Amino acid sequence: MPFTPDNELDLLFPASLISQDLKSQLHPDVHIRPLASTDHSRGHLTVLSVLTVATDLGEAAWSAQFNAMRGAPQTYYSLVIVDKNSDRIVGAGTVFIERKFLRGLGSVGHIEDIAVDKQQQGKKLGIRIIQALTHISENIGCYKTILNCSRDNVPFYVKCGFEEKECEMAKYAPAKPNAQSQPKPQPQLNAQSPRL
Numbered sequence: 001m002p003f004t005p006d007n008e009l010d011l012l013f014p015a016s017l018i019s020q021d022l023k024s025q026l027h028p029d030v031h032i033r034p035l036a037s038t039d040h041s042r043g044h045l046t047v048l049s050v051l052t053v054a055t056d057l058g059e060a061a062w063s064a065q066f067n068a069m070r071g072a073p074q075t076y077y078s079l080v081i082v083d084k085n086s087d088r089i090v091g092a093g094t095v096f097i098e099r100k101f102l103r104g105l106g107s108v109g110h111i112e113d114i115a116v117d118k119q120q121q122g123k124k125l126g127i128r129i130i131q132a133l134t135h136i137s138e139n140i141g142c143y144k145t146i147l148n149c150s151r152d153n154v155p156f157y158v159k160c161g162f163e164e165k166e167c168e169m170a171k172y173a174p175a176k177p178n179a180q181s182q183p184k185p186q187p188q189l190n191a192q193s194p195r196l
Helices: 020-025 044-048 059-070 125-139 151-159
Strands: 030-034 076-083 088-099 107-116 144-147
Touching: 020 030, 020 125, 030 088, 030 125, 044 088, 044 107, 059 076, 076 125, 088 125, 107 125, 125 144, 125 151
Parallel strands: 107 144
Antiparallel strands: 030 076, 076 088, 088 107
């Protein structure tokens, strides 16, 4: 499949938010850009599967999730690195913005789902993804950018300019029958919906 330029894609956010300086540091065979509405077919979930289970519920479900993210403007910034020779995704990551009442109604960028294709690891693509997401977070006004990682990945994130702070806690919901076969319905709030 030939490489598809940004101007021919339906992107999640404006490509201009990605640092031009960072783009120039990438190898000429790869390109960094926002997630596109057609990236299911470019292997987005395949790359994410290097992290954890990334069940493919089909292109329609993937597109619905893309549109839900786009429906929350100035919140989700998912980007990908594409191999220009194959037009396949070889790296991905997201920063989402949490708006707070603290720090003068400040915002925090949360970096999530950093993934690089196993065959592309060791080429500094992960560092470039982190740098791009941090640049976006800082340039839209977040007072800090945070992420959670395994103990084994702490040295990598220190190289990216992060420092170890606090402690992460998690409580996973119990598994439900057929939990992976259906997308989770999203609650719809309107004027008649009670707000919790």
